[in-house]
């Protein structure tokens with residue numbers, strides 16, 4: 001027997017028959033209390049009637065009564081207010097707290113189904129049964145997953161915001177850089193955001209060459225010889241700006257180019273970033289005011305400067321091809337930087353309109369395409385937009401992989417179906 005299954009029975013009131021203590025006092029559960037995820041008893045502020053007397057206090061749940069002493073609760077004052085000790089099996093008397101034994105008071109087939117889920121070797125435990133679940137149950141659960149994921153991302157963004165002394169633009173800049181360079185270069189972009197803060201860039205936002213000089217210079221890409229005019233100009237500009245702002249340079253080896261599509265090379269990304277700052281200045285305030293997803297995406301609709309029309313890196317000339325930020329990259333930045341920070345902004349200023357806008361934007365972006373989403377599609381759960389694909393990623397990473405089926409509405413629907 002697993003303790004978490006006993007929690008599930010207790011808080012979902014899935015107990016059968018007339019309940020009584022091990023000393024034959026009738027028990028009525030008025031309110032099971034709320035789950036305590038910190039140290040101390042498992043359920044706080046429960047209300048139970050024992051032998052006709054109403055008790056308010058905490059409830060502790062164990063597989064066996066003897067677990068009380070095994071867990072050292074007899075020495076812990078936090079357990080002084082426990083009014084009921086709920087156990088699967090009453091194996092010994094440990095104190096005078098009334099004991100409720102659950103054995104025989106629940107549907108045994110429910111436990112069998114739960115065990116099958118826990119022992120499942122499939123990609124996810126409910127893989128074979130997922131199609132039986134009503135669309136309404138799946139959709140409402142996915143909405144909850146999407147909000148949970150957004151809250152988690154907004155919380156991460158708020159930690160960056162605090163470290164930036166509540167500077168929203170710098171926070172957005174850092175978040176954006178993290179997702180600007182694909183997974184393979186995300187750490188290098190984060191380092192760059194630390195070495196080169198937003199302020200010097202904003203001071204020179206009207207000069208695209210200087211912006212490129214700072215971004216590419218601090219990234220280490222200007223530490224090379226060249227006989228091309230444009231890189232030499234950037235080197236000269238960077239030398240001046242470096243001493244003006246005391247800028248540091250990263251070793252260029254920190255960047256990875258291997259097995260990357262040239263269009264995603266960090267040189268191209270940095271040139272596009274320079275153009276974004278040049279065209280928009282304070283970006284987050286513009287995203288904040290964007291009325292529609294189309295307005296927001298327009299802010300990403302930029303092209304690297306003309307040198308990059310014929311280059312993917314310095315000194316290597318190639319065919320003419322303007323370097324726009326693609327739709328896919330714009331979506332990644334919207335999903336991971338813009339939308340979480342908008343949500344965080346709404347929470348911080350207690351203005352739900354920003355949280356609603358964040359969710360609406362998410363709903364208007366196409367679903368992501370990755371292994372997890374493809375796997376869910378194959379077993380009957382499609383993502384129609386980025387809100388649903390984000391929800392599925394959250395469900396998979398936070399629930400399915402950790403076998404948290406008892407906390408999942410889909411799991412509940414399947415476990416309790418007859």
Ligand code: SF4
Pocket residue numbers: 124125126127395399400401403404405408409410411412
């Ligand atoms: S957490 Fe939910 S969706 Fe995931 S395997 Fe368990 S029951 Fe299925």
